[in-house]
Amino acid sequence: MSAPNLKIENLHVEIDGTEIIKGFNLEINGGEIHAIMGPNGTGKSTLASAIMGHPKYEITKGSVHLDGKDVLEMEVDERAQAGLFLAMQYPSEISGVTNADFMRSAINAKREEGNEISLMKFIRKMEEKMETLEMDQAFSQRYLNEGFSGGEKKRNEILQLLMMEPKIAVLDEIDSGLDIDALKVVSTGINDLRGPEFGGLIITHYQRLLNYITPDKVHVMMQGRIVKSGDAELAKRLETEGYEWIKEELGIEDERVGQQQQA
Amino acid sequence: MSVETNVSIDANALEEYSKKRNEPEWLLNKRLNAAKQIDQLELPKPDKTNISKWDFSTFEYDAGEVPAIQNLNELHEDVQKLVDTSSEEQNLLVFQDGQPIYSQVSAKLEEQGVIFTDLATAVSEHSDLVKKYFMGAAFEDIEHKLTALHLAFLNGGTFVYIPKNTEVEAPLQTVNWQKDPKLGLVNHVIVVAEANSKATFLENYASFEKEEKAVSNVLTEVYVGDGAHLSFGAVDNFEEGMLTYVNRRGHVAKDGKLEWALGQMNEGSTVSENMTYLVGDGSYADTKTVSIGRNQQTQNFTTDIVHYGKHSEGYILKHGVMKDRATSIFNGITKIEKNATKSHGEQTERVLMLSEKARGDANPILLIDEDDVTAGHAASVGQIDPMQMFYMMSRGIPRVEAERLIIHGFLEPVVGELPIQAVKDQLSALIERKVL
Numbered sequence: 078m079s080a081p082n083l084k085i086e087n088l089h090v091e092i093d094g095t096e097i098i099k100g101f102n103l104e105i106n107g108g109e110i111h112a113i114m115g116p117n118g119t120g121k122s123t124l125a126s127a128i129m130g131h132p133k134y135e136i137t138k139g140s141v142h143l144d145g146k147d148v149l150e151m152e153v154d155e156r157a158q159a160g161l162f163l164a165m166q167y168p169s170e171i172s173g174v175t176n177a178d179f180m181r182s183a184i185n186a187k188r189e190e191g192n193e194i195s196l197m198k199f200i201r202k203m204e205e206k207m208e209t210l211e212m213d214q215a216f217s218q219r220y221l222n223e224g225f226s227g228g229e230k231k232r233n234e235i236l237q238l239l240m241m242e243p244k245i246a247v248l249d250e251i252d253s254g255l256d257i258d259a260l261k262v263v264s265t266g267i268n269d270l271r272g273p274e275f276g277g278l279i280i281t282h283y284q285r286l287l288n289y290i291t292p293d294k295v296h297v298m299m300q301g302r303i304v305k306s307g308d309a310e311l312a313k314r315l316e317t318e319g320y321e322w323i324k325e326e327l328g329i330e331d332e333r334v335g336q337q338q339q340a
Numbered sequence: 341m342s343v344e345t346n347v348s349i350d351a352n353a354l355e356e357y358s359k360k361r362n363e364p365e366w367l368l369n370k371r372l373n374a375a376k377q378i379d380q381l382e383l384p385k386p387d388k389t390n391i392s393k394w395d396f397s398t399f400e401y402d403a404g405e406v407p408a409i410q411n412l413n414e415l416h417e418d419v420q421k422l423v424d425t426s427s428e429e430q431n432l433l434v435f436q437d438g439q440p441i442y443s444q445v446s447a448k449l450e451e452q453g454v455i456f457t458d459l460a461t462a463v464s465e466h467s468d469l470v471k472k473y474f475m476g477a478a479f480e481d482i483e484h485k486l487t488a489l490h491l492a493f494l495n496g497g498t499f500v501y502i503p504k505n506t507e508v509e510a511p512l513q514t515v516n517w518q519k520d521p522k523l524g525l526v527n528h529v530i531v532v533a534e535a536n537s538k539a540t541f542l543e544n545y546a547s548f549e550k551e552e553k554a555v556s557n558v559l560t561e562v563y564v565g566d567g568a569h570l571s572f573g574a575v576d577n578f579e580e581g582m583l584t585y586v587n588r589r590g591h592v593a594k595d596g597k598l599e600w601a602l603g604q605m606n607e608g609s610t611v612s613e614n615m616t617y618l619v620g621d622g623s624y625a626d627t628k629t630v631s632i633g634r635n636q637q638t639q640n641f642t643t644d645i646v647h648y649g650k651h652s653e654g655y656i657l658k659h660g661v662m663k664d665r666a667t668s669i670f671n672g673i674t675k676i677e678k679n680a681t682k683s684h685g686e687q688t689e690r691v692l693m694l695s696e697k698a699r700g701d702a703n704p705i706l707l708i709d710e711d712d713v714t715a716g717h718a719a720s721v722g723q724i725d726p727m728q729m730f731y732m733m734s735r736g737i738p739r740v741e742a743e744r745l746i747i748h749g750f751l752e753p754v755v756g757e758l759p760i761q762a763v764k765d766q767l768s769a770l771i772e773r774k775v776l
Contacts, residue, residue: 129730153730154734154736154738157733157735169727172749173748173753173756174745179735182741182745183735186738221749237735
């Protein structure tokens with residue numbers, strides 16, 4: 078396997094006719110972890126969902142390529158099968174489908190017919206990953222996200238990430254709702270994935286997650302595009318000084334996009 | 341010998357038919373009495389479904405001689421599949437067009453004094469016993485035209501009698517296969533579980549004729565005695581041509597327990613009523629139903645639990661999946677009568693719509709005449725949540741498979757909790773075939 082490459086060029090995204098992403102550019106290679114930071118309503122989550130193919134978001138311009146393949150031409154499931162993963166801010170609850178059945182279906186969907194993962198191998202892998210994330214094994218037989226607390230849902234997203242082993246993962250505010258202990262555990266899991274065959278995009282409000290997962294690059298998003306990029310030091314400066322200095326530097330009055338506030 | 345609503349009923353023919361079946365006079369009189377009323381009585385009016393144009397009256401009722409079979413492998417292949425082979429001891433009655441063609445009753449069952457036979461045989465061998473329960477406390481009156489048609493042209497049925505303090509471990513199963521579309525199936529099932537007995541009854545209804553019009557009219561009476569426990573499972577799976585009226589009623593005495601597990605999988609238009617009278621103090625009823633509507637069919641499913649006894653408990657859980665242009669109404673009625681103190685009633689109806697052209701309605705109704713009770717209800721009708729689809733597909737699961745998982749998950753709270761394994765297995769397979 079070669080190092081993956083995700084290339085987003087001049088991306089424009091609308092929701093119900095309102096443009097939220099306005100000319101977004103980013104390239105992520107295997108071995109790199111990028112962080113996108115920014116205040117509320119600057120289009121961060123919209124970006125994450127649009128890359129994955131959220132049905133409500135319309136891409137009006139630009140392109141997204143994974144290893145040279147046009148992602149925007151793909152169905153949602155094809156994007157995942159090509160190696161994209163989105164850890165969601167608000168994962169759906171699905172009644173009657175156990176966590177284990179769901180993940181097994183997902184893993185097998187990537188494999189060819191006749192080459193499905195054996196039940197034993199699957200169980201062993203799931204147990205191992207749950208141990209890493211300090212999750213109660215009982216969660217494997219619970220219905221998918223049903224009745225999970227906010228923190229449990231986030232852990233479950235990371236469990237799926239570890240099970241799926243994607244090429245490029247987008248983590249949308251995976252730190253919100255996690256206490257400091259959970260944050261450490263989740264970070265350990267994500268750091269385990271780091272390597273030349275994995276690239277990550279972490280979307281967050283806060284720098285604290287980046288204390289545990291050191292990013293290679295940090296980008297600040299305002300008004301639906303990246304307005305400043307730097308290394309891990311940039312995140313630290315944002316933590317202590319906030320975003321005002323960037324707005325001043327760039328002459329931005331309102332960093333938000335759209336009529337309503339969009340996260 | 342077609343029955344037309346506006347044509348006067350030929351009483352002589354009915355008498356002859358009754359005589360041919362060696363029926364006692366009381367049954368003949370019930371036939372004749374009902375026949376006289378057919379023209380005057382109206383069709384029932386199931387809530388929110390108009391059935392005034394549905395023709396329940398055109399059918400023949402005399403199946404004549406239907407040859408018996410010696411071995412199950414002589415049966416139509418699809419009928420064989422319905423036979424529950426999960427327990428070693430097998431108690432099975434197979435009917436073709438209402439006529440018994442195969443019977444296997446374990447020696448143990450006979451030793452225990454259990455009666456498990458077709459209604460015609462029961463009527464001739466245990467006339468007084470059948471008479472005691474036939475149109476007993478669960479029905480009493482001829483309520484409408486369909487009951488009258490049923491009584492007049494009764495042509496099939498099963499009688500089950502479990503003596504007191506008797507526990508029957510292996511399920512008692514009937515397979516009702518309707519082969520000839522000209523013949524109506526007018527089936528009457530009576531299950532009596534005497535005090536402190538315990539048993540499981542399982543019935544299958546099936547036909548494989550899509551094109552031709554046919555009628556089934558099924559009444560079922562279940563009597564659960566003091567402290568008795570009966571599990572009643574049914575899988576209705578008539579083909580498209582069959583118009584069905586089925587009314588299953590239970591009557592539960594003190595501390596008795598009745599569990600219904602109904603798979604309502606008919607392909608044709610159906611009116612299904614399921615009513616339980618919780619008569620005794622501490623009586624208990626649990627109704628779980630799974631329904632699927634597809635193609636053009638119209639169905640109405642009404643489940644009632646009526647509480648008379650103190651400390652009685654009733655639970656209704658109905659899940660339905662609608663696709664294509666199917667229309668289904670799910671009515672749930674919890675009625676708690678005055679003086680049924682400390683009773684508890686709960687019901688949930690959930691309908692999942694898979695097509696924009698399908699129609700579904702869930703109507704939970706609580707009718708409570710006593711203050712000192714607890715009751716609750718929940719209902720929902722909705723389509724698959726696009727966010728759920730997005731979530732599942734974002735993990736690489738293709739649309740069709742994601743839909744399959746969601747539908748399976750939607751029905752799982754009912755199917756997974758069904759008390760009878762054979763019903764669970766059959767339904768899982770049927771659901772897979774019909775919607776997935």
